[in-house]
Amino acid sequence: AIERTFSIIKPDATERNLTGAVNAVIEKAGLRVVAQKRIQMTRGQAETFYAVHKARPFFGELVDFMTSGPVVVQVLEGEGAILKYRDVMGATDPSKAAEGTIRKLYAKSIGENSVHGSDAPETAVIEIAQFFAGNEIVG
Numbered sequence: 708a709i710e711r712t713f714s715i716i717k718p719d720a721t722e723r724n725l726t727g728a729v730n731a732v733i734e735k736a737g738l739r740v741v742a743q744k745r746i747q748m749t750r751g752q753a754e755t756f757y758a759v760h761k762a763r764p765f766f767g768e769l770v771d772f773m774t775s776g777p778v779v780v781q782v783l784e785g786e787g788a789i790l791k792y793r794d795v796m797g798a799t800d801p802s803k804a805a806e807g808t809i810r811k812l813y814a815k816s817i818g819e820n821s822v823h824g825s826d827a828p829e830t831a832v833i834e835i836a837q838f839f840a841g842n843e844i845v846g
């Protein structure tokens with residue numbers, strides 16, 4: 708089925724001017740960027756977005772990192788977009804990511820790992836709604 712997933716190009720990637728390079732991998736995989744904007748996340752936005760990780764030891768570090776510079780939030784659309792984008796991103800830990808994946812190509816570490824993608828249909832809906840109004844998504 709045609710799905711939508713939520714993506715973030717993280718501060719380590721925007722800082723190195725990798726927005727276009729990441730989008731090239733996304734588009735080459737057959738995913739379409741149907742919404743996109745560059746924002747500076749507030750601490751509140753990052754805390755809400757990563758609320759599920761609140762109890763983790765790296766939570767503070769994660770919020771610090773995600774608010775350390777601009778991010779590009781996106782909605783990606785395509786056949787099986789949620790799983791497909793997770794494949795395209797590669798493993799969370801770049802040292803374990805497969806060849807050709809975004810994280811293998813560009814991620815610096817497990818924390819500064821260049822991209823985020825939704826892990827399931829329910830989270831995709833919630834994550835998209837946190838950052839985009841319906842009329843900002845043009846399929």
Ligand code: CMP
Nearest residue numbers: 765768769799817818819820822823824
């Ligand atoms: P993401 O897909 O955005 O969702 C949760 C994030 O937490 C994950 O990517 C990583 O960037 C981050 N993360 C996961 N494990 C660690 C860790 N051990 N140390 C720091 N950050 C982590």
